[in-house]
Amino acid sequence: MEWSWQRIPGEYLVTGVRLIGGGKVSARPGFLHVKKGRLEAIGEGRPTLAGLPELAADGLFCAPGFVDTHVHFREPGQEEKETVATGSRAAAAGGFTAVVTMPNTDPAIDNAGMVRYVSDRGREAGLCRVLPAGAISVGRQGETMAELGAMVEAGAVAFTDDGSPVQNGRLMASALQYARLLGVPIMSHAEDLTIVAGGCMHGGYWSMRLGLSGMPRAGEDAAVFRDIELARATGGHLHVAHVSTRGAVEIIRRAKADGVRVTAEATPHHFSLDHGRCRDYSPLFKMNPPLRESEDVAAVADGLADGTLDCIATDHAPHTDTEKELQFDQAPFGVIGLETAFAVGVTYLVRGGKLDLGRLVQCLTERPAAVLGLPLGKLEEGGDADFVLLDPEREWVVTREALRSRSRNSSFLGETLKGRVLATFLRGRLTWHADDPSVVR
């Protein structure tokens, strides 16, 4: 039977693909057999079955659907930047089949009803698994612990006051301790606000030269250190969000050696770009934590390579053009990242000699799934058919038109990147097709 992108059948084969899993790329081409949204069979060589529709994908790579532990979909409250539906579209275009949404919406995701609201929007969109993170404190005010138990029952997979770091150490300790009961991580946006005090870019040579107020590394290092000591003391699972400094990588490395229950993520922009990018005052390079120095960029990449940093997370943070056209010091922090994550990984880590393709994919699949303790990020017989088709050699230019997010605030606009997600499948259904996006719905 003929393969048709327009009508994906209920049962089909994907053949000729090099399979990626367990950090390795299979030497010989293999196949997937998808049936009713599940992986009926997976293996090397040719399938023995005949007569099924067959997607012949010779020369392409097939990996599990990507998992992102850190995205901002802005709903409810800031739908002009992104919604769960438009964010899901961007996720699918980036190869993601599961994303953890941050709770800094308006109102905040700080109760079971709000958690259900976000999951429901995700199910309606149907393009990726939308897994809400709940707030640690009521209203993200950093004072009273929110009802974490009720939120876990409603589907929350992690807790964080992201964007408003918990300054009260005692509340952070309680959250880490309490979350042990629930088996979910506490994510830390590690930032000591009294040190960072009003800065808008990394505190160093470029902030001095440009006359912009700096955010010193110490603001991140001190907060990571505090949270690790709290994790050590409580036995809770700490997940450090968007690690950007050499010092934080080193602190996490030592804590892991000591057996502290700590995991960590790094964003594509922090392993690829340094603070010199701010030289033209473009808010497309303004995010928190900020772009740091080249030695930090190298330390973050090394941290991913040696497993100190568990996974790549995008910190996809959409903002409107109007906001990002403000002056550098006035514009909001954050850049989008879902659609460029794989390509930035190939361009900077694989071609940079830091990671091979198998390990890069691991940082986008198994490892983030392990952080969350969820059965995702693997291709297994009997499991859901969440997978992507990749062409690591394909070059493409990041243009405004190429992006599916409602916002366009990418640090990589105008750059030619290598590595393209050609198609994304969620439970066997097509959610993205790079060469003809219109075939999805």
Next chain:
Amino acid sequence: MSLKRKDVLGLEDMAAEEILLVLDIASQFRAVFDRPVRSVPIMRGRTVVNFFHEPSTRTRISFELAEKRLSADIVNFSVATSSFTKGETLRDTAENLQAMKIDMLVVRHKSSGSAQYLARVLKCPVINAGDGCHEHPTQGLLDIMTMRQRLGDLRGKRVTIIGDIAHSRVARSNIWGLGKLGAEVTVCGPPTMVPASVARLGVKVEYDLKRAVAKADVLNILRIQLERGAGSGFPGNREYHRMYGVTEDVVRTLKPEAFIMHPGPMNRNVEIASEVADGPRQVILDQVANGVAVRMALIYLLSGGDPGALAPGEAA
């Protein structure tokens, strides 16, 4: 040679020859000041907009005077009277100005980088009258002009800048401009105001005031921002004055011909003792006069003025 650029946003990207050209034209305009009629009809019929998004008295007046002496039509708007208070973005303001066909924009803004931004959006020339903590090129030029009037060629001359280097746009413009002309620049202040990375701009960092001024040919004393509060990095004005204030005692240790500059407005008895501010070494009012001349020169050159058309002494 003429000035082949659309804007003047900072001295960082100006070549030494460009700086010298501006100063040469400025001295010709300076000669006009001593005449009974001090204006020239060079900019007649052209509109210059002075857009001050941050309070300023002397820079704004200096620009206005420069524009009036060139016979330009002037429109002033400042933060108090503009729609910025209604939340309009800089881009919207810029596009409105563009639509009204102005010939030149002079901008002062509290955000570093805003002059660059406007220069990108607007087709007309933009002059940066101070952007955040970044640059203040006309101040840098007038400072350099004042130094050259006394020291001639600045190559090998020693300039010491004292104050809050980290937050000073005047310091940055001085550092870039003086560096291009071959002067040896030393910066001095407490470490909280003089981060070590400043050395990478090609200057010497010295935390001890006496050592910093010992061999100087000129001191440029920056205004201390009294309003900075908790993040200011010094305990108070009294301690600042004790450790970094330029007093008569400090002046006595200077080389005999060394002189003192201050961009104003002064905090008397904080960064500069009153006796020094009024003493024989200071050239502060020369700076003010040169400021008008430098701004006339820039406006003239950026509006396409031919330097050759102004024969020396014949600017009128």
